[in-house]
Amino acid sequence: MTIHRLVATRTCSRWGFGTQRRALATKPPVLPLAWEHRCPPPTCPCAPTPEMPSGFEIDHETGIHNLMPSYNQHVLVCTGKDDWPSRIEDDNGGDNLAADLRKLLGRGGKYHDDCHHVSVLNSSFPSSPSSREQPELQTSSVYLLPMFKYVPYVPRESSNSVEALVKGFLLAERLDPWHDKKPHTDRDRLLRKPVYQGLLRGVRDVREVVVLICGHGGRDYRCGVYGPLLRGEFETRLPERGVQVLKGPVEVEGGAKPAAEGKTDAKEERRGLAARVGLISHVGGHKWAGNVIIYLPPDMKTKDGEIHRLAGHGIWYRRVEPRHVEGLIEETILNGLIVGELFGGGIRPDGEPVWGEDLRVDIPWLPWSRSKEFDNIRRF
Numbered sequence: 001m002t003i004h005r006l007v008a009t010r011t012c013s014r015w016g017f018g019t020q021r022r023a024l025a026t027k028p029p030v031l032p033l034a035w036e037h038r039c040p041p042p043t044c045p046c047a048p049t050p051e052m053p054s055g056f057e058i059d060h061e062t063g064i065h066n067l068m069p070s071y072n073q074h075v076l077v078c079t080g081k082d083d084w085p086s087r088i089e090d091d092n093g094g095d096n097l098a099a100d101l102r103k104l105l106g107r108g109g110k111y112h113d114d115c116h117h118v119s120v121l122n123s124s125f126p127s128s129p130s131s132r133e134q135p136e137l138q139t140s141s142v143y144l145l146p147m148f149k150y151v152p153y154v155p156r157e158s159s160n161s162v163e164a165l166v167k168g169f170l171l172a173e174r175l176d177p178w179h180d181k182k183p184h185t186d187r188d189r190l191l192r193k194p195v196y197q198g199l200l201r202g203v204r205d206v207r208e209v210v211v212l213i214c215g216h217g218g219r220d221y222r223c224g225v226y227g228p229l230l231r232g233e234f235e236t237r238l239p240e241r242g243v244q245v246l247k248g249p250v251e252v253e254g255g256a257k258p259a260a261e262g263k264t265d266a267k268e269e270r271r272g273l274a275a276r277v278g279l280i281s282h283v284g285g286h287k288w289a290g291n292v293i294i295y296l297p298p299d300m301k302t303k304d305g306e307i308h309r310l311a312g313h314g315i316w317y318r319r320v321e322p323r324h325v326e327g328l329i330e331e332t333i334l335n336g337l338i339v340g341e342l343f344g345g346g347i348r349p350d351g352e353p354v355w356g357e358d359l360r361v362d363i364p365w366l367p368w369s370r371s372k373e374f375d376n377i378r379r380f
Contacts, residue, residue: 064319083217149205161200288344
């Protein structure tokens with residue numbers, strides 16, 4: 001069978017969101033992934049699916065596969081808020097970390113790389129309290145996914161700290177060959193420099209599941225309705241399946257040193273499987289609300305103690321309703337399976353994408369209209 005995959009017309013080896021697409025006949029990669037075709041029905045009462053007013057209906061007709069924006073890294077700014085202006089850069093009169101990061105990484109920015117897309121989002125997670133060593137210092141916290149790092153203290157009083165975050169964590173480790181003809185100084189500017197990581201204190205590994213739900217009501221009514229509803233459903237159903245829901249800010253003891261690589265504190269060892277559930281700003285696809293991204297930590301095991309097939313991955317689901325939440329917890333979080341009927345895409349631990357086409361071979365019943373998929377790929 002010939003499988004068509006999406007690539008860029010430019011020479012970047014991975015295409016960026018917003019670039020022109022075309023189809024090439026290639027053989028899909030062999031994937032170490034497994035999937036469940038349909039989401040299992042709920043076994044207990046769940047919140048009803050909300051009815052949307054005219055003009056804000058959920059699109060149940062067009063395909064949702066391959067409609068994930070391409071990115072290498074998510075940066076989740078912890079704002080402690082559930083909603084934001086339509087443009088998150090405008091929050092707090094434009095004085096915010098998301099605006100600072102987008103200015104550096106966005107098109108025309110000092111560190112913009114067409115072949116390495118860093119997606120900056122706001123999240124409802126609260127920032128960690130200020131370090132006991134510098135309680136007067138105004139800081140923000142960020143999650144980096146799928147790097148699975150938490151940076152509790154990013155001081156905003158100086159642009160040096162924001163640039164340290166960009167240069168130490170967010171730039172590409174290796175440049176795409178598309179950059180080969182650029183001057184050495186330009187190439188060097190776009191390369192990650194781990195030495196800058198030491199300028200940010202208290203960095204720790206993320207070892208809990210992170211469930212993200214678009215709840216950006218300031219951007220679209222549908223997400224403003226579905227986001228809080230699904231967050232409540234996840235927070236209710238996760239403990240029923242033995243997953244502790246963590247709330248409140250992440251407390252970083254001491255906050256003076258970077259987290260030791262591969263180390264887990266005693267508190268984390270005792271608590272077992274845990275998750276954080278939060279709302280995020282616009283990720284595209286309002287008409288397919290609810291939009292859910294589930295990040296599974298790299299060292300995660302299944303409920304049976306086996307290696308988790310999706311450890312280190314981020315899996316995107318679209319058209320999620322409250323009745324699907326229990327099934328997504330069971331299949332994806334506990335069993336390591338992708339639920340095919342809701343699957344919109346995914347990202348691997350190395351930042352490479354997982355597309356719906358990668359599953360299409362073994363899911364023949366999926367409604368697949370290639371022309372519709374291509375026609376709608378940019379309609380977010």
